Amino acid sequence: MTQQYLIGQFSSLLGDLQPVSAEWLVAVHDLRREVESSPLPRLPRLGREAMDLTDRICWAALEQGDVDGFWRYAETAVALREFTAHAGLLP
DSSP states (O other), X not given: OOHHHHHHHHHXXXXXXXXXXXXXXXXXXXHHHHHHHSOGGGHHHHHHHXXXXXXXXXXXXHHTTOHHHHXXXXXXXXXXXXXXXXXXXXX
């Protein structure tokens, strides 16, 4: 996989978290921009951050009773996990 593909796919998956509540909007935006501007060696750390962020977003959706949002975010979390694992970005 090329660096451009990895970064583009990673950013696209983070984009799938939107729309998120205003509470998480800045965190998703900032992580997405960091992914887009980071060198390849930094992507594993950002992959872990993305997994942590999606976990927190999923829990927040559940706590707010947003079942549809939870399912949407959980699907994105699964896609992020599969992508980062297959791309060799997670241990």
